[in-house]
Amino acid sequence: MTASPCGAGEAGEILFLCHRIPFPPDRGDKIRSYHMLQRLAEIAPVHVGCFADDDRDLSFAPALQDIACTQTVLRRERSRLSGGLRGLVQGQPLLVSLFDHPDMHAWVKRTLAERPIRAILAYSVQMAHFVPVLPSDIRFVMDFVDFDSAKYAAYGREQSGPMAWVNRREGRKLLAFESAVANRADVSTFVSEAEAALFRNATGAGEVRVRALENGVALDYFDPAAAFPRLRPEERGEEPLIVFTGQMDYRPNIEAVESFARESMPAIRSIRPETRFAIVGRAPSKSVQALANLPGVLVTGGVADVRGWLAAADVVVAPLRIARGIQNKVLEAMAMGRPVVASAEAAEGIDAGDGAHLLVARIPAQEAGMVLSLLGDPYQAAALGRAARQRMVDRYDWDHTLAVLPDLVMGGAT
Template structure:
């Protein structure tokens, strides 16, 4: 039997638990790539990684190297960032000592390919010119920062303006150091300001369809929104739901209940808890949150990339109402497999239809589930990445 080739897989956060989009994407890419390659995982982390989590990820890796980022090191890097020109997040995840260890690992293991998830770890391998490399931009991070300028308090705007400018320049500059580039969506590819950005291969996120099967659970919530609630776009959406959409529904005589379910709820999100709003925090099985609810609503007006929460909700058989911004990467068809709203009035109108008219969105929910099952399995989405990693250095 022919032995598998060896690849190096570098991430900025340990890919478990799956409470953030980058960790979920890395986890399933590792799972799929391990079928074809022997994978050495290198990751930085600013929090301890439990043995249980290591064991879960180790089933897809031949070796795992975890590098702890200390608080003192973080302070030093933040100081350097203020004096330098690279994005703050690139400085945040970089250490010279880790760089030396990465070079040693490469020299010892001689990988056939190096894969980096996110530009924030690209400094570790950008000058490795004898091994083919793939950079997963994932999202246009610069645009995400730019959009936050409009929503952050005045005293934070300078930071997001500076980071957006630096990210935009770095996204363009790092492009030429890597033979192959990937990104989640076409809309994000267009936002990478490099003249050859069409060379970036689109590798969308996927879904584990077998995991998100419909469960026989009583629906005790009318609306649900999920996500990491320390992330600004999710916080904005949660506040919009609880303080703008829900009161309007109540005024219209629809006393519906909202479930906000996801990791790390910020103080602002926790303050939304009321008789009609439940904030769960982290849940062990997110499927239960979807299945306890009638409609998934995502009023996301900022943010980039393909929303995993949309994939999960549709795969769970829920009718989904969201914005065209969130749907751009997904490619759903309004009124066929998804419902789109661009303002509060339209969200209220469509939610009202779904709650008042029995079975109004049943067909849309069914077609949405079939759409995800057909196009968005992780196995299908990872095929393009597999092809890139099998290409030799030219």
């Protein structure tokens, strides 16, 4: 991180609120917030209010001092049970209740009183709860990132029993909250035009105030020619290797790897019995760990550098069944020049051609066949990987995707 944290801000200063500390950029939500913070700090002093999930997150708080004019990093102490009960009693969305914290409200109030704040950018819907009624000279930008209420509504439709009721309630409550926030905000942004269009259709909001602000990918880092630790021969093996990357306590990722390991892998191994499937990512749930008992499945847990596994992959898969927005895991794999087989849900929102830059499985049953076709034709796989890398260079550089952010925040974009 490089910036002049408290240099002169002729146009005023920015308050940036995010639900997880925006450093290091090692998971999807932190990747976007990290790059947004970097861009904001180039135009004005930034004050950062955020949460830490655990001691590891807290340990990164000093790194924010290199870029933030002031900061507060609060440890989230509220359990899911207590937060859920409080949300039910108060009629709040559970997502909002889980992140509520009196010290964050107090810090925001104090910062607004003491600093020449020109704009507030709230990152992720639960942080809107901390934005008070503002005077007309302070701009409010709400980065929803994903249309979260739609995700909970989808869970509710698929489930039965108590959790179906909880998720249906969350979908309703959160949609009402999102709509109210969008009505307050000067502009609301989503990670893709597909997400923005869904929100506009659900709420009746207009295109001027609900816009897409896409993710990018760090092309100098996720570069097959970069210097990074490669897998040792005993880790890589000689067998065909399929790789999935992601935070492995995140429900959509859990469901994705369970589906692929139990449904697609048996079909693949019936033709290519030596094939292995590596599930690469931090904090694997117990159900993910149990997949290591299946033939050919490897669960690595967290790794020091995911690029080694991506570079070693013959095919990278993204078989998500419920996905919102743009999947960083897909952008990163494509930037690494790997052939990708993605579900339609995981590919949605990515400006890349099916068959030209990646392969899109419209139904789960297609996944095994697409993977086998790539394993059986290394020339096709290599060509797809080269095209994927070039598409990322042409379309998803962070400087390009965040070019409009200063105007959105400071009020110059139309």
